[in-house]
Amino acid sequence: xxxxxxxxxxxxxxxxxxxxxxxxxxxxxxxxxxxxxxxxxxxxxxxxxxxxxxxxxxxxxxxxxxxxxxxxxxxxxxxxxxxxxxxxxxxxxxxxxxxxxxxxxxxxxxxxxxxxxxxxxxxxxxxxxxxxxxxxxxxxxxxxxxxxxxxxxxxxxxxxxxxxxxxxxxxxxxxxxxxxxxxxxxxxxxxxxxxxxxxxxxxxxxxxxxxxxxxxxxxxxx
Numbered sequence: 428x429x430x431x432x433x434x435x436x437x438x439x440x441x442x443x444x445x446x447x448x449x450x451x452x453x454x455x456x457x458x459x460x461x462x463x464x465x466x467x468x469x470x471x472x473x474x475x476x477x478x479x480x481x482x483x484x485x486x487x488x489x490x491x492x493x494x495x496x497x498x499x500x501x502x503x504x505x506x507x508x509x510x511x512x513x514x515x516x517x518x519x520x521x522x523x524x525x526x527x528x529x530x531x532x533x534x535x536x537x538x539x540x541x542x543x544x545x546x547x548x549x550x551x552x553x554x555x556x557x558x559x560x561x562x563x564x565x566x567x568x569x570x571x572x573x574x575x576x577x578x579x580x581x582x583x584x585x586x587x588x589x590x591x592x593x594x595x596x597x598x599x600x601x602x603x604x605x606x607x608x609x610x611x612x613x614x615x616x617x618x619x620x621x622x623x624x625x626x627x628x629x630x631x632x633x634x635x636x637x638x639x640x641x642x643x644x645x646x647x648x649x
Contacts, residue, residue, distance in 0.1 A: 430448040438485065449476045453564065462563045462636070465489035477506050478564050484526035484567060488533050496530045517554070521547050522563050525570050537578055544571035548587070552594070561595055568594065569601050576604060576626055581611035599628045603638060606645045622646035 452475025453505035459467055459482055468486035472495070484499035503523045510516035524547035531540035547567035572587035588605035592598060602625040622645035625638075632639060 452476045452479040455479060457560065459486065462638075463489075463600070466644055477503070477522065481522035481526060481563060482565070484522075488526070489528045491533075493530060493533060496526060496533075500526055500530070517550070518563055521550050521567050524550075525563065525565060525567055527569070528574070532574060532578070540569075541574060541578070544574055547571065548590075550565065552590070556594055561598075562635045566591055566595060566598075566601075569598070569604065572601070572608070573604055576608045577613065581588075581608040584608035585612055585614070585617070597624070597628060599625055602628070603642060606642065610645055618645050619647055622649075 454548060455475075456479045459465065465486040466489075468483055469490045469492075471483060471486070474480040474483055479503055480499060484496050484503070487493070487495035487499060500523065503519060503526065507516050507519045507523070510519055524543050528540040528543040528547070530539075531543065544567065548571040551563075551567040568587060568591040572584045572591060575581075575587060576584035585605060585608045588601050591601040592605065595601065602621045606618045606621035606625060609615075609621060622642045625642050626648070627647060629636075629639060629642070
């Protein structure tokens, strides 16, 4: 009814029903991304906003559900055309590149995937530096670095992970990625340093997380 909009607070969109749902969707998306807990979205098709939709796409590929990833891409392409402003359209465009490149890797189109991710990372780096949380929730630069690492190009991956950490200092997944790539590139000192920093940030994590065992090995801690 009339005056309903007054419920929103002065801070951002406030906690009206849509704002709250979006905030929860963001939190859910970010928490899955921070730990690469893709199994949590297996078989899922609901999403609260474009962030969660992109996370659903990345999850679908990780869960060998390429058809779902294609469906997500269709939805994301629709979202670009209905984006409220140029900025939102730009970020959604980066997310489309992220999901389509991840799918391309799963389908054996590595070269295409790397050039798509390189472009997405460049678009992201052209944007203002985030104040708190990265946007998109999965940084394109980090996804690019992980792809390089996974496709046997550790030296290039190290360079890209360093760029991510310049933009997003002390980001755990980028530190763990840097440690892995440094080790693969033969730089054990850098691998140890990054792994130790990761362990410091994840000291409150559930002790049976595989990342902790991996990071301890990279840090030469037993």
